[in-house]
Amino acid sequence: MANSRFISGIGPTPFEPDTPRTLLDGTIGAPAATIAVPTESDRALAAINKQDLHPSALQTISSYNWVYGPGKRLKIIVPGYPSCWNPPQLPIKLPPDTGFRMIHQNEYFSPGTPLRPLLRAVYTHRPDYDIRGVDVVTDRSSLLKLFKFVRGEVKPPPAPTTPTHTGRGGGGYRGRGGLPTPPGSPASRGRGAGLGYRGGGGRGGRTQHQPFNMDPPKEARIDVDIMGGGGGTRASMLLSRWETNSSEVIPEGQFRGWGFQFLNRFTRFGDAGEEAVMDEGELQSHHRVVEYEMGGMRFLVRYHGDAITQSLAEFRFWAERERERGERARRRERRAAAAAAQAAGGGVGERDRRGSEEREKEVKGKGKGEGEAARRKSASPQEKADDWLEKEFIEGLSKLTLGRVKTTVAIEAHKSLTPLYPHESIVGIKTCSDNSAPSMMLRAIPQVFFSQTPHLFIGYQRGGSFERVEKIETAALLREWEDENEVVLKRYLVLLARIRTVVERMEGRRATLVFTSGKESEGVKVYRRREDTQGPVPSDLVAKWDA
Incomplete structure (x- = not known):
């Protein structure tokens, strides 16, 4: 079974970029409603207790990987295979990211219905799962977009000026939880000192640094569908991630950092001895589905698990x-x-x-x-x-085709022999320089929060030469971030509840949300969505909300 993420330097990609979409594709007319972003003085915030802001009752429900095999054959493996931490000797020089890359893999492989693989994976691994009590079914990306919109623009504090330590052997430094940290590293100056992870912005005086690779303000879209709610059960709000392109080609000379190259060099998929079953396919990104409660709502969230802390041998x-x-x-x-x-x-x-x-x-x-x-x-x-x-599952997925890819590809499923890997070892991976660390952490911590990723590994580089890896246990970091962002989180949860109320009252109970980062005063525009557009739920699973 091959191990590839299809980026420049790994080998030829069998995929082609998809056709761009316009922001209002599939919508009808002018906005049907505009939802204002709650302010700090909104009375609804008082109904949310501070302790409820911490995600609780966390459990991993399922996981899966896409596999691309001979003859352009697609399948999903449930449970999936995580990437193992497999660092090279340091320092190591890597080229910047170029070539083909996925932006939204689930949309690319399941056009117009990116939540379908999530739901299929859940009911393949847990046939008895009761989704009727779930308030929000979503990608982590959709939660992040709305959160950043509510939070507004936040500038990071200045980068640290203290010289940092360099080392070999893949890093091995832990920045949290009482574990050793290298002298002079950001972690050795106290929990998160100088990294700007809180989101409060501007602390520490002096010059404000622009966020690393920060996108300019732009419009974002999320499709919303309401399912169930009959017979005294709660309705579920499904948030489908939407991107103009689900893939792209990074041309030579256009700098996008080293993130994908770092993942390919420092991690490797653990096949666990199932090569024969996998038909020598290309194992793709590892997606995980977690459930937790926050702010009185129950969330079912899909996210990309970058790696696990274990090595290939330990995983096998x-x-x-x-x-x-x-x-x-x-x-x-x-x-x-x-x-x-x-x-x-x-x-x-x-x-x-x-x-x-x-x-x-x-x-x-x-x-x-x-x-x-x-x-x-x-x-x-x-x-x-x-x-x-x-x-x-196979029959249901085989009806899906890649309409946005030139070649039509049928999708099937395979039930893995490997059990669901535990959440406690999942790692989020980021790269940055010492100067861009505050901006990187400002963006990374909300991402880690909405999936409750327990570990964060940060590769530090100078001109593409990676010299050390900082390993952070995130529990204490997230608790402190929650305290700093208490009001923002409450405003965010109130907005989610109001979106659900508005869409539930609309005809067809489906809509499209459009909002612009940096312009939270304009609120969230709610558009009606055409009935002939695909829904996020396979027809055979619709009954799960009515059972």
Whole structure:
């Protein structure tokens, strides 16, 4: 199984850039409503308790990867495979990002319906998941866009002037949680000192530095759909990320930083021994789906997991161990079911018992393809239900095609043998120079917050030469950021609730939000969306809100 992110320097890409869209594609006429951004004096803010601003009851619901195989064959693997931390010897010189890159992979592979893979992944891994109590289903990106809009422009404090330490071996410095930090590094000057992570802006006097690679003010769009709400259940608001382009080609000479090159050089996908099952496909980005409660609302959020703290060897050891545990548990379930049937007069005789044992040996001893067929013959009712769901999943996804890509590509799904990897080891990865660190942290911490990513690794470079990696445990950092942004978070949550109320009252309960960064005084414009545009929910999953 190949390991590629399809950027310059890795190899030829089989993909082509998609056709740009216009901001109001699929909308009808003038705005149907405008929602003002709540101010600090808004009375609704008082109804939100400070302790409720911290995401609680966090759990990972599912994960998946896109896989691109021979013959332009697409599939989704559920649960997915995370990238492993695999740093080279430092310092290392990397070229800047150029060539093809994905902006919104789920839109590129599932045009017009970017939330469909999220929902498919959830119900493939958790067929019994009850979505009726979920208030918001969304990408992390949509939450971030609205939050930055509410927060308004914030300038970072000045960059630190103290010389920083350089090192070899992939860094290894921890900036939080009492772990060692190098002398003179930003982390060694106290939690977040000089990094500007709080978002309060301008602390520390002197010259304000422009944010690193900060986009100029621009209009943003989010599509909104309301599902369910009947029979006394709460309706769910689905926020679909929207981008003018879901991919782009970075031309030579146009500087965009080193982020993608860094990811390719410092991380590697862990295949966990499933190369044969993967058909030698190109394993793509790892997407994760978490659920948490915040501000009295329940969120289901998809985000991109950059890596895990474990190495390739550690991941493979974990995957093999967990698969063996799972197989032992399934054998116990089959034996218990057979014993229960025999006790109830089900007629499970000695021949059936021997046959069951022989089938178990066959599953263990044969190749993966034959073993899987044998497993299905002796499968428990739950396993048979899972196999049926996988079939439904494949049939549902096979109807999707890449209308925005020149070649039409069918999509299928594969149920991974590897269990869902735990949230505690997930890493967010950023790159910056010492001077751009405050701006980078100002943008990174809200991103980490909305996925509750427990680790943040920062690669520091000078002219593309990466000299050290700072490793941060984010729990304490996020708590302090929450305190600093208490009012902004309350205003943000009130705005989300009001968007939901407005769209729920509109005909068809679907709309498009348009807002402009840096112009929060203009509010959020709400447009009606045409009925002939695709919805975010596969037809066979619509009933999940009515069950």
